[in-house]
Amino acid sequence: MSQDKPHQNLAIIGHVDHGKSTLVGRLLYETGSVPEHVIEQHREEAEEKGKGGFEFAYVMDNLAEERERGVTIDIAHQEFSTDTYYFTIVDTPGHRDFVKNMITGASQADHAVLVVAADDGVAPQTQEHVFLARTLGIDELIVAVNKMDIVDYSQDTYDEVVSEVKDLLNQVRFDTDDAEFIPVSAFKGDNVAEHSENTPWYDGETVLEALNNLPEPSPPTDAPLRLPIQDVYTISGIGTVPVGRVETGMLNTGDNVSFQPSDVGGEVKTIEMHHEEVSEAGPGDNVGFNVRGVGKDDIRRGDVCGPAADPPTVAETFQAQIVVMQHPSVITAGYTPVFHAHTAQVACTIESLDQKLDPASGEVAEENPDFIQNGDAAVVTVRPQKPLSIEPSSEIPELGSFAIRDMGQTIAAGKVLKINA
Ligand code: GDP
Numbered sequence: 001m002s003q004d005k006p007h008q009n010l011a012i013i014g015h016v017d018h019g020k021s022t023l024v025g026r027l028l029y030e031t032g033s034v035p036e037h038v039i040e041q042h043r044e045e046a047e048e049k050g051k052g053g054f055e056f057a058y059v060m061d062n063l064a065e066e067r068e069r070g071v072t073i074d075i076a077h078q079e080f081s082t083d084t085y086y087f088t089i090v091d092t093p094g095h096r097d098f099v100k101n102m103i104t105g106a107s108q109a110d111h112a113v114l115v116v117a118a119d120d121g122v123a124p125q126t127q128e129h130v131f132l133a134r135t136l137g138i139d140e141l142i143v144a145v146n147k148m149d150i151v152d153y154s155q156d157t158y159d160e161v162v163s164e165v166k167d168l169l170n171q172v173r174f175d176t177d178d179a180e181f182i183p184v185s186a187f188k189g190d191n192v193a194e195h196s197e198n199t200p201w202y203d204g205e206t207v208l209e210a211l212n213n214l215p216e217p218s219p220p221t222d223a224p225l226r227l228p229i230q231d232v233y234t235i236s237g238i239g240t241v242p243v244g245r246v247e248t249g250m251l252n253t254g255d256n257v258s259f260q261p262s263d264v265g266g267e268v269k270t271i272e273m274h275h276e277e278v279s280e281a282g283p284g285d286n287v288g289f290n291v292r293g294v295g296k297d298d299i300r301r302g303d304v305c306g307p308a309a310d311p312p313t314v315a316e317t318f319q320a321q322i323v324v325m326q327h328p329s330v331i332t333a334g335y336t337p338v339f340h341a342h343t344a345q346v347a348c349t350i351e352s353l354d355q356k357l358d359p360a361s362g363e364v365a366e367e368n369p370d371f372i373q374n375g376d377a378a379v380v381t382v383r384p385q386k387p388l389s390i391e392p393s394s395e396i397p398e399l400g401s402f403a404i405r406d407m408g409q410t411i412a413a414g415k416v417l418k419i420n421a
């Protein structure tokens with residue numbers, strides 16, 4: 001991909017079946033990012049099955065399926081550009097681990113489009129994803145009120161849905177001035193790329209215009225090197241090669257680095273990126289590298305590599321703000337689910353429930369609550385059962401958020417407020 005425009009990572013969020021895939025398909029299609037023959041092929045397939053007009057969702061299904069089969073697909077399929085930006089869709093919607101990936105995944109979203117079906121309004125996952133977007137620090141939302149075609153492009157229905165969504169945003173302290181609402185049919189194309197004649201009562205931006213006018217993503221920080229380790233290989237002729245993605249800072253040959261919590265380190269001898277040797281790597285780069293004196297059994301997945309002079313933090317206990325999204329009962333002190341933070345998965349005990357927060361004002365609603373449940377936001381103290389490298393999200397947001405998983409699903413998400421020791 002060309003680098004002449006700023007890059008934005010975009011998340012498409014919203015309740016299942018509200019039209020996320022269809023909107024992505026439409027955006028790719030309208031920006032010329034899916035070849036016409038692919039669309040044609042799916043149109044024929046859809047018509048044969050008596051589902052004419054479903055081609056955009058088919059395009060997305062097909063891409064997801066190809067990816068699951070491990071077939072290499074042209075990355076351009078999930079990227080599109082407007083006049084000002086290149087957009088990458090962060091994870092394909094519909095992917096089951098979307099929520100977890102959104103939190104711990106390779107690329108965090110800069111902005112999000114929330115899709116809400118006009119005929120259904122705010123639904124459970126609308127709520128869950130909005131909570132999540134807020135916790136993860138997405139400050140602006142484009143809200144596509146979708147499926148306007150099946151509510152006869154009714155302005156009253158649109159206004160009702162807008163007001164429901166605004167209530168939800170208020171609940172999680174999202175400034176509704178930072179949300180832009182657009183009546184859309186992803187299926188028919190209304191107000192996606194072109195202003196629709198079906199909504200004469202709406203004179204705002206189309207989805208593409210809104211995307212085009214988003215603020216620029218914040219510039220890279222001057223945070224120290226943080227490189228969570230994904231895997232560790234042994235390669236003949238080189239030796240031990242940890243691989244991972246540089247989240248912040250720079251990795252240079254000759255640097256003295258430290259792996260935490262394994263607590264080993266040495267001098268960076270070689271760095272490889274895309275099968276080529278390089279002398280430095282920066283945020284977003286996937287690298288394999290070799291460190292003098294560090295062997296395969298010294299380090300593991302979940303370690304974080306940083307400068308020896310400013311090593312990654314290892315938390316004995318930490319305080320975090322969490323949002324409970326889908327727990328079947330209640331969470332009490334002593335609960336020990338698995339925390340997923342960057343590449344690490346560590347069982348952690350929620351030692352104490354310190355404060356329950358009022359979602360509307362963010363103020364403390366209750367000190368030391370006995371339990372918390374779905375929809376609650378709370379400040380908690382967490383003790384990892386094994387050493388875990390994690391950072392305060394105010395200092396290094398990339399290493400400061402986590403998902404909490406139990407019973408095969410993401411039950412809560414959070415960010416680190418402070419490291420206690
Ligand atoms: P997702 O689960 O949010 O990704 O939803 P999909 O994009 O798969 O859409 C779910 C269903 O709604 C599919 O049958 C779509 O064809 C249909 N759909 C999506 N957008 C629209 C729309 O704007 N109008 C109509 N009538 N149907 C839509």
